[in-house]
Amino acid sequence: MSAVLEVSGLTKRFGGLAAVDDVTFQVSPGEHCVLLGPNGAGKTTLFHLITGTFPATTGRIALFGRDVTTMGAAARCRLGVGRTFQISNVFPTLTPVQNVLLAMGGGHDGGWSLFRSGRGDRTTRDRAEALLERVGIAEAAHTETASLSYGARRQLELALALAGEPRAVFLDEPCAGLSPAERSRVVDIIEALPESITLVMVEHDMDVAFQVARRLVVMNRGRLIADGSPEAVRADATVQEVYLGAA
Amino acid sequence: MGRLILLAAIALALATVPMLGNPFWVGLTMQVLVFGLLAVSVDFMIRQVGLFPLCNGAFFAVAAYTVAMLETGGWPTVAAVPAAIAAAALMGMAFGISVRTGGVYFILITLAFGQMALSVATSWTALTGGDNGITNIPYPAVAGVGPTDLSQMFFVVLALVGLMVLVYARIITSQFGLTLNGIRDAETRMVALGYRTVTRKYVAFVISSVFAGVAGVLYAYTNQFVSPAAASLLVSVEAGLMAILGGSGTVIGPFLGATVIMGIRNIVSAMVPGWPILMGLVFIAVVLFLPRGLVGLTGRIKRARP
Ligand SMILES: Nc1ncnc2c1ncn2[C@@H]1O[C@H](COP(=O)(O)OP(=O)(O)OP(=O)(O)O)[C@@H](O)[C@H]1O
Ligand SMILES: [Mg+2]
Numbered sequence: 001m002s003a004v005l006e007v008s009g010l011t012k013r014f015g016g017l018a019a020v021d022d023v024t025f026q027v028s029p030g031e032h033c034v035l036l037g038p039n040g041a042g043k044t045t046l047f048h049l050i051t052g053t054f055p056a057t058t059g060r061i062a063l064f065g066r067d068v069t070t071m072g073a074a075a076r077c078r079l080g081v082g083r084t085f086q087i088s089n090v091f092p093t094l095t096p097v098q099n100v101l102l103a104m105g106g107g108h109d110g111g112w113s114l115f116r117s118g119r120g121d122r123t124t125r126d127r128a129e130a131l132l133e134r135v136g137i138a139e140a141a142h143t144e145t146a147s148l149s150y151g152a153r154r155q156l157e158l159a160l161a162l163a164g165e166p167r168a169v170f171l172d173e174p175c176a177g178l179s180p181a182e183r184s185r186v187v188d189i190i191e192a193l194p195e196s197i198t199l200v201m202v203e204h205d206m207d208v209a210f211q212v213a214r215r216l217v218v219m220n221r222g223r224l225i226a227d228g229s230p231e232a233v234r235a236d237a238t239v240q241e242v243y244l245g246a247a
Numbered sequence: 248m249g250r251l252i253l254l255a256a257i258a259l260a261l262a263t264v265p266m267l268g269n270p271f272w273v274g275l276t277m278q279v280l281v282f283g284l285l286a287v288s289v290d291f292m293i294r295q296v297g298l299f300p301l302c303n304g305a306f307f308a309v310a311a312y313t314v315a316m317l318e319t320g321g322w323p324t325v326a327a328v329p330a331a332i333a334a335a336a337l338m339g340m341a342f343g344i345s346v347r348t349g350g351v352y353f354i355l356i357t358l359a360f361g362q363m364a365l366s367v368a369t370s371w372t373a374l375t376g377g378d379n380g381i382t383n384i385p386y387p388a389v390a391g392v393g394p395t396d397l398s399q400m401f402f403v404v405l406a407l408v409g410l411m412v413l414v415y416a417r418i419i420t421s422q423f424g425l426t427l428n429g430i431r432d433a434e435t436r437m438v439a440l441g442y443r444t445v446t447r448k449y450v451a452f453v454i455s456s457v458f459a460g461v462a463g464v465l466y467a468y469t470n471q472f473v474s475p476a477a478a479s480l481l482v483s484v485e486a487g488l489m490a491i492l493g494g495s496g497t498v499i500g501p502f503l504g505a506t507v508i509m510g511i512r513n514i515v516s517a518m519v520p521g522w523p524i525l526m527g528l529v530f531i532a533v534v535l536f537l538p539r540g541l542v543g544l545t546g547r548i549k550r551a552r553p
């Protein structure tokens with residue numbers, strides 16, 4: 001089976017800075033991998049390139065065997081890509097249920113009816129509420145999202161990434177700033193994802209990284225510096241140097 | 248449900264206006280309804296989509312002129328009205344390219360489109376009568392049946408505006424309305440969820456132009472006279488002011504705003520010479536102290552009670 005994600009020679013320049021610098025790697029179906037790297041390594045930029053937030057300077061990206069290098073973000077999502085943003089990007093004036101209803105419709109660019117109610121039908125609403133239950137914010141399902149705590153908004157962000165039943169999800173530091181209880185809930189959700197779902201996740205916490213992933217990819221200054229099993233990466237001399245050097 | 252009852256109560260209260268027997272109040276209330284509907288079309292873009300248009304006066308005017316030309320040219324109402332709304336919608340489809348921009352660029356490009364429409368109204372005199380405008384527009388009639396006096400016309404306007412309000416309330420709570428609110432709140436997230444957001448904003452813009460067009464049709468019939476004043480920038484600006492004054496993205500808000508502005512212009516202007524200043528002061532006060540508009544005031548009163 002072909003790779004879910006194929007990145008080759010990918011570079012993104014912001015002025016003189018190569019935020020992502022000649023990155024090449026592949027992710028196979030069902031693989032769960034964690035992207036590591038010190039602050040400013042280019043992880044978020046790499047996610048933006050893969051999900052289509054902005055175009056690459058050079059290089060090629062393929063998703064599910066299709067070249068998507070010049071494809072827009074919405075079209076890539078419709079191929080089956082779900083994502084979270086490092087800085088929560090949810091709908092503040094809507095309720096979490098409405099947030100999730102929107103996320104469920106996006107995959108097919110739905111919600112065109114001018115007359116059918118935006119509250120959705122019973123089954124859709126039930127599914128939305130079940131997802132909020134899963135991420136642990138069911139009790140806030142019908143309050144205004146702007147009034148949610150930081151942690152709850154993070155959990156909602158995760159719900160938005162999963163609501164469209166994506167085939168590949170890209171999570172940018174889903175655990176950052178969460179309490180230990182919220183953190184372990186996120187880890188549980190990730191571990192419970194179906195085998196068929198491919199996952200790439202940015203995570204600074206080594207415990208979390210080792211728990212969810214069988215493969216670590218490490219970036220530093222835009223370059224990919226290590227890629228392999230957690231044990232191999234931990235033992236890697238360059239990685240140790242980057243992390244000890246940065247500490 | 249409670250909202251429907253409130254709307255029905257307002258409609259019933261308005262229905263008593265002709266019984267006062269004073270054509271001034273009947274005429275003024277009609278103006279409030281017509282311009283309130285125009286303000287609804289603007290409010291839709293401001294509060295549901297998050298874009299501030301300055302060209303809705305052009306949709307209003309193109310519909311008003313189309314009705315005026317066709318009715319005075321002998322067309323039946325059943326043909327003139329759809330043609331006028333179609334003209335507004337076509338103009339909406341053309342100007343809709345503006346949604347590719349946002350923020351202040353959107354305001355400026357819609358301003359430019361609106362000014363283009365105004366210059367057509369003033370300079371294409373063969374068609375529009377230039378500064379003289381088009382006079383003697385008859386009341387609408389379907390198969391020979393139609394209003395024959397001011398108070399009958401009033402009920403026609405009340406019924407049609409009421410119908411448009413119901414349609415509007417349905418649209419903003421629809422699936423499509425929810426996706427517009429998503430774009431307003433976080434467009435990048437909507438894109439990342441797979442939505443074609445520009446297409447949606449375009450459709451919303453055309454919907455807005457249709458509402459403005461219906462208001463323009465009603466304007467032509469109630470005023471029975473259309474001149475470039477109907478196409479002036481002031482119409483677009485005032486409609487925006489009405490929407491902001493009313494506030495809160497409810498259906499009632501724009502009509503409240505229209506009541507205040509039309510009231511100041513038609514009643515206070517007779518008493519106070521500096522009425523535009525008063526209008527400015529009211530507007531500044533609302534923006535500064537009532538960011539959620541006049542409708543937001545009811546929320547404040549409710550919250551102030553223990
Ligand atoms: N839009 C932008 N314009 C200019 N420079 C940018 C932009 N986005 C990111 N950068 C720069 O690119 C580099 C990589 O940033 P990026 O956000 O991808 O790092 P990261 O690995 O996600 O870091 P963190 O762990 O802090 O989230 C940084 O030096 C950053 O300042
Ligand atoms: Mg980052």
